Amino acid sequence: MSFDVDLAVRRGDVAIAARFATGPGATVLFGPSGVGKTSILQMVAGLLRPDAGHVRVGGEMLFDDRAGIDLKPESRRIGYVFQEPRLFPHMRVAANLRYGRPRGGGDWDGVIAMLGIGHLLDRWPRSLSGGEARRVAIGRALLSNPRVLLLDEPLSSLDRPRRGEILDALVAVRDRTGVPILMVTHDPDEAERIATDIVRL
Amino acid sequence: MILSPEEWGVVRLSLLVGGTAMLVTLPLAFALAWALARGRFPGRVLLDGVVHLPLVVPPVVTGWVLLLAFGPDGPIGHWLEAWFGVSVLFRWTGAAIASAVMALPLVVRAIRLSIEAVDPRLEQAARTLGAGRGRVFATITLPLCAPGILAGLVLGFARSIGEFGATITFVSNVPGETATLPLAIYSALQRPGGEDMVWRLAAVSVVLSLIALVASEWLARRMGRGLHVL
Numbered sequence: 001m002s003f004d005v006d007l008a009v010r011r012g013d014v015a016i017a018a019r020f021a022t023g024p025g026a027t028v029l030f031g032p033s034g035v036g037k038t039s040i041l042q043m044v045a046g047l048l049r050p051d052a053g054h055v056r057v058g059g060e061m062l063f064d065d066r067a068g069i070d071l072k073p074e075s076r077r078i079g080y081v082f083q084e085p086r087l088f089p090h091m092r093v094a095a096n097l098r099y100g101r102p103r104g105g106g107d108w109d110g111v112i113a114m115l116g117i118g119h120l121l122d123r124w125p126r127s128l129s130g131g132e133a134r135r136v137a138i139g140r141a142l143l144s145n146p147r148v149l150l151l152d153e154p155l156s157s158l159d160r161p162r163r164g165e166i167l168d169a170l171v172a173v174r175d176r177t178g179v180p181i182l183m184v185t186h187d188p189d190e191a192e193r194i195a196t197d198i199v200r201l
Numbered sequence: 202m203i204l205s206p207e208e209w210g211v212v213r214l215s216l217l218v219g220g221t222a223m224l225v226t227l228p229l230a231f232a233l234a235w236a237l238a239r240g241r242f243p244g245r246v247l248l249d250g251v252v253h254l255p256l257v258v259p260p261v262v263t264g265w266v267l268l269l270a271f272g273p274d275g276p277i278g279h280w281l282e283a284w285f286g287v288s289v290l291f292r293w294t295g296a297a298i299a300s301a302v303m304a305l306p307l308v309v310r311a312i313r314l315s316i317e318a319v320d321p322r323l324e325q326a327a328r329t330l331g332a333g334r335g336r337v338f339a340t341i342t343l344p345l346c347a348p349g350i351l352a353g354l355v356l357g358f359a360r361s362i363g364e365f366g367a368t369i370t371f372v373s374n375v376p377g378e379t380a381t382l383p384l385a386i387y388s389a390l391q392r393p394g395g396e397d398m399v400w401r402l403a404a405v406s407v408v409l410s411l412i413a414l415v416a417s418e419w420l421a422r423r424m425g426r427g428l429h430v431l
Contacts, residue, residue: 074329082326086325099332
């Protein structure tokens with residue numbers, strides 16, 4: 001079991017709840033904007049504290065309100081690709097990619113070749129195009145030796161050719177690395193292309 | 202520019218007082234700026250007000266309060282005398298304290314702005330990559346606000362060099378000890394035939410202030426571009 005999630009949280013007037021269990025491959029959380037898809041990813045990553053429920057990833061309990069378990073984000077080994085790339089502006093691409101390396105592992109050459117970012121290593125993040133920054137962000141998450149990968153609208157704000165390029169990269173990540181993926185999207189075509197499993201919200 | 206040995210002494214003393222004032226101010230200003238930028242506690246608005254007081258209270262009042270605190274019967278002065286047998290009255294260390302207090306609001310303001318400019322989403326990203334709070338602070342937060350901290354210190358340094366009212370009230374105008382540039386200029390103005398010295402010291406003041414302002418502005422711009430300065 002890759003993800004075993006049962007969560008509830010109240011943010012202002014909105015109650016967000018989700019329950020799903022998934023196998024390996026890519027699971028897509030699919031639904032319209034505003035139903036709290038991003039909040040679910042944040043709760044899985046430990047950036048938002050749920051009111052109740054549990055999160056079990058790859059067999060390990062990361063959060064369980066009844067057992068009093070709440071691992072810190074840095075202890076969860078979860079690769080999170082945010083909606084914006086969030087590259088560190090004061091570090092070159094190579095330093096960004098290395099940031100999560102102390103956690104060990106990750107096939108440096110393999111990931112860089114798979115994402116086609118070898119020629120970007122000496123560049124500053126602000127000089128990258130949207131698609132390039134996105135691929136570096138995916139690489140940075142993969143190279144932190146994550147148990148699973150969370151992707152929040154990874155194709156948003158990209159033009160059509162760039163979307164195809166990133167989608168190909170994500171399919172490669174799914175098929176070649178074996179890292180389970182939990183991806184949020186509101187686009188049915190995207191969901192179709194990448195999902196081995198779809199959770200509708 | 203040709204300065205007399207006496208005038209060089211004034212410039213050296215001013216640089217010493219300003220530099221020491223900033224060294225003293227940095228840890229305190231950073232702690233205050235952090236609390237004001239990131240802290241959520243009751244009394245934050247009040248703390249913000251107290252930090253800004255030296256900016257609006259008449260400097261002579263600030264100097265008088267320092268005199269009460271550091272005088273032989275004051276709480277801090279009494280403690281310094283009893284434990285270390287020292288007094289800062291009429292000493293350059295006292296001038297540095299006065300400068301530090303007067304510059305504090307400016308420095309806190311600059312550092313606070315630079316902390317608030319750091320995007321917390323970057324810190325979140327770093328944590329998901331396995332960095333604990335300490336590593337996030339050292340590798341993300343601090344480098345990103347470092348130019349702002351430096352800009353604040355340079356600005357505070359310039360303010361220190363211009364300090365007059367609090368200093369003369371607190372530690373008087375002792376040549377070679379507390380007579381920094383503005384105080385020496387004031388003395389020279391009172392003295393028959395002191396006009397040449399006034400001209401030269403005033404010119405030095407303007408040049409030093411200008412250099413500091415330009416450096417501070419340059420550092421602040423660099424921060425906007427998100428580049429390493431350190």
